[in-house]
Amino acid sequence: MIGPASPGGGPARGTALVRRPGRRLAEGIVTYTERRPVDADLAARQHLAYTTALSAAGLSIRAVPSSEDLPDAVFIEDTVVVCGDLAVLTRPGARSRRPEIEATERVLRDLGFDLARIRPPGTLDGGDVLQVGDTAYVGLSSRTNTDAICQLARLLSRSGLRTVPVPVRGCLHLKTAMTALPDGSLIGVPDWIDTSVLPGLQVAQEPTGAQVLLLGPDRLLLAASATRTAERLCSDGYRVTTVDISEFEALDGGVTCLSVLS
Ligand code: CIR
16 A cells, blocks of 8 residues: 555555656567557656546555656556555566666655565566455566565465466566456456466457556546447446556556556
């Protein structure tokens, strides 16, 4: 959880950690999409609209200082896994992203989190960790390895969570492929994950991935690119807000990767 330290001890709840994109955003890593130009001004406006949508949902925003030297730092989700008062600093699979951890760590320390970290030879991106109730699904992906999954499983077991590794293929992270709805059901793109280890998966066949961020018991934030999923979830009775994040999608980013929610 992220927020100002609470009077009762431990960090306060209901906060979103974000990191503004820098001017060199276009130099971010591209693995699964064809590289195309990224408009830094448009990206800045899209990021502001994203942050505004989080505020409108009642979250208080805590910004980690942006960095001009780290093009992928806007994808802050990959730097930490938060579970209650515990923040597990990751060790990103892409070496160029490892310096991003420092600024996240400083803010989390300020906020009073209990800090732990993934150690070598483990590599883990936060985008591979989906917590649903007392289960943490962790993508075994091109960025996250088995060693890190074992380390994370040990850390999360102290908070009563069980860890289920989920092989991921054809997309960057587990949360690109799948996310959870407020009732705990899973939704995503079955071609990109090993569904045999999952209790069930509603199909959301979107070209850019699962693209659903849970903001409350009936409130969801979706990427504007996920049009069919947005229509379906609206008709299922959810309050759906959409945001255009095209400039981040161009760098393999999705709607969850721009924040860490508590
Ligand atoms: C990368 O390749 O690391 C970035 N360009 C995109 C990271 C997206 N992160 C996420 O979906 N959690």
